[in-house]
Amino acid sequence: FADAIKAGVDAIMTAHVLYKNLDPDNPATFSRRILTDLLRNELGFNGIIFSDSLDMKGASGKSSVEKAAVRAKKAGADALLIGGGDPEAVLAALKKEFGENDKAMAKSAEAVMALKEKLGLFSPRPEASPAVDMAYQSTARAIAEKSVTLAWDKEALIPLPKPASGAKKPKLCGVFFCPPRYSYDLLEINTPLLEDGWDVEHYNAPMTPAQDDIARAKACAERSDALLIGTFQWAAQPYKTQLKAVRELLRLKKPTVLISMMSPYDILLYRDAPAALVTYGANRFSMQAAGEILSGKLPPEGELPFRLDSPASKP
Numbered sequence: 001f002a003d004a005i006k007a008g009v010d011a012i013m014t015a016h017v018l019y020k021n022l023d024p025d026n027p028a029t030f031s032r033r034i035l036t037d038l039l040r041n042e043l044g045f046n047g048i049i050f051s052d053s054l055d056m057k058g059a060s061g062k063s064s065v066e067k068a069a070v071r072a073k074k075a076g077a078d079a080l081l082i083g084g085g086d087p088e089a090v091l092a093a094l095k096k097e098f099g100e101n102d103k104a105m106a107k108s109a110e111a112v113m114a115l116k117e118k119l120g121l122f123s124p125r126p127e128a129s130p131a132v133d134m135a136y137q138s139t140a141r142a143i144a145e146k147s148v149t150l151a152w153d154k155e156a157l158i159p160l161p162k163p164a165s166g167a168k169k170p171k172l173c174g175v176f177f178c179p180p181r182y183s184y185d186l187l188e189i190n191t192p193l194l195e196d197g198w199d200v201e202h203y204n205a206p207m208t209p210a211q212d213d214i215a216r217a218k219a220c221a222e223r224s225d226a227l228l229i230g231t232f233q234w235a236a237q238p239y240k241t242q243l244k245a246v247r248e249l250l251r252l253k254k255p256t257v258l259i260s261m262m263s264p265y266d267i268l269l270y271r272d273a274p275a276a277l278v279t280y281g282a283n284r285f286s287m288q289a290a291g292e293i294l295s296g297k298l299p300p301e302g303e304l305p306f307r308l309d310s311p312a313s314k315p
Contacts, residue, residue, distance in 0.1 A: 001039075001043065001045075002043055005043055005044060005045045005047075009047060010048065010115055010118070011047050011048040011049070011050055011079075011115070012039065012045060012047065012048075012049055012050070013049075013050040013052055014028050014029040014034075014035065014049065014050070014051050014052055014072070014077060015027070015028050015029065015052055016028070016029050016052055016056055016058030016059045017058075019034070022034050022038065026075070027058065027059075029051050029052060029054075029059060029068075029072050029075065029077070030059075030068075030071040030072060030074075030075050031075055032074065032075045032076060035049055035075045035076035035077060036075065036076035039076070047111075047115075048078045048079055048108075048111050048112060048115055049076060049077045049078050049079070050077070050078070051069075051072045051077045051079070051080050051081050053081045053082070053083035054068040054069055054072065054080060054081060054082050054083065054085060055082060055083030055084045055085050056083070059072075060085075065082050065084075065085030065086070065089075065090060066085070066086075066089050066090050066092075066093035067093070069082065069085075069090045069093060069094060070093055070097045073094060073097075073105070073108075078111055078112060079108070079112055137285075140283070140285045141285045141288070141289070143285070144279075144283075144285035144286045144288065144289040145289045145292075145298060145301070146301050146302065147279075147280055147286075147289075147301075147302040148277060148278065148279050148286060148289045148290055148293060148300060148301075149264070149277065149278040149280075149300060149302030149303060149304055150276075150277055150293070150300035150302075151260075151264075151267050151276040151277065151278055151304060151308065152275060152276050153274075153275040154274050154275065155255065155274045155275065157226075157255055157256075157257055157275045158257065158275055158277075158296075158300075159293070159294060159295055159296025160172075160193065160196070160198070160226060160257075160295065160296075162196045162197065162295075162296075163197035163198065165197075169197055169198060169199040170198060170199065170225040170226065171198075171199045171200075171201065171223060171224040171225050172193060172198040172199065172200045172201070172224055172225065172227075172228065173200075173201050173203070173220040173221050173224035173228070173254075174189065174190065174200060174201070174202045174203065174228040174230070175203045175205055175217040175220060175221065175227070175228070176202075176203070176204050176205060176228075176229075176230030176232075176259075177205045177206065177207050177209065177229075177230060177232050177242045177245065177246070178204060178205075178230060178232045178261060179207060179232070179282075180204070182261075182282040182283070183204050184284070185282055185283050185284040185287055186202070186204060186230065186282060186287055187202065187287075188284045188287040188288045188291060189228070189287040189288070189290050189294070190202055190291065191288070191291055192288075192291040192292050192294065192295035192297055193291060193294060195295070196295050198226075201220050203216065203217060203220050205217055205245070207232055207242060208239050208241045208242060209242060210241070213245070214241075214244070214248060217245060217249060218248060218249065218252070221249050221252050221254055222252065224254065225254075225255070226254060226256070226257075227249065227252070227254040227255065227256040227257070228256070228257050228259060228294075229246055229249055229256060229257070229258050229259065229273070230259045230261050230282075231246055231258060231259070231260050231261065231266050231267075231270070232261045232262045232282065233260075233262055233263045233265070233266040234262060234263065235263060236263070236265060238266060243269060246258075246269075246270060247270075250270065250273055255274060256273055256274050256275070257273075257274070257275045257277060257294065258270050258273035258275065258276040259276075259277045259278075259279060259290060260277070260278045260279065261279050261281065261286075262280070262281065264278045264280060264304060264305065264306075265306070268308075277290055277293065277294075277300070278302065278304065280302075
């Protein structure tokens with residue numbers, strides 16, 4: 001953080017984490033010792049302090065988003081991210097606590113407006129030229145191709161065998177537990193496999209599947225010759241019903257490739273998967289790269305950010 005501040009970083013986000021050696025009583029988001037005494041006064045940070053989302057359980061699980069917003073502001077935060085909270089209720093709570101003409105609130109507002117001006121957010125948004133769009137796409141694709149990682153392949157499943165010409169198409173079931181916003185991006189993984197001759201059945205399942213969703217996923221898997229399972233975790237704590245669903249699918253003992261689509265650490269929960277790919281995101285470029293690795297059109301070049309044999313890598 002000290003190096004980032006020296007380099008002129010415009011903003012820093014808090015974490016809802018208790019650092020006992022810095023403040024034994026308050027998570028960083030609510031700690032005046034950390035946000036004001038350390039970050040502002042000791043490290044000399046003059047930019048904007050953003051809270052992480054205050055609708056997270058670590059911030060408002062035992063109170064409310066409104067109370068969390070007041071606590072974060074008292075600690076020294078400038079911009080309060082409220083997630084699914086009610087903006088009007090948060091604003092009312094802040095006005096009740098600090099009044100209409102609070103100097104710290106006004107200073108924060110001025111800082112946010114100044115940063116918006118610096119970033120050109122008040123200017124008409126220029127249309128991206130075709131050259132810029134092409135540069136973005138080629139860069140994003142290059143990053144995806146270099147980053148997608150083959151964590152293990154115990155049964156030499158990858159690349160998936162290319163069906164013989166004229167033979168009956170083998171069935172491939174893909175079950176992806178993922179937020180709906182990625183539904184179209186996920187389809188990109190299928191293109192290379194369809195080109196190879198696989199009969200692909202694709203199911204975008206909820207991140208927290210109900211029993212009906214699990215039954216549908218298992219039915220898809222049972223009528224397939226091979227199985228792809230896409231897992232998605234935002235953080236270290238797994239979604240319990242997703243964990244249950246994936247383990248039930250793995251117990252079917254199909255030739256299976258697990259595909260971790262967000263936090264790579266969730267592969268540690270499924271070490272019994274025959275093979276595991278890590279994409280670090282569910283965007284279309286990463287899914288394209290994963291599909292090409294599965295079909296043998298692209299070698300996996302990424303590396304895990306942790307060692308599988310490390311004592312810290314225990315689920």
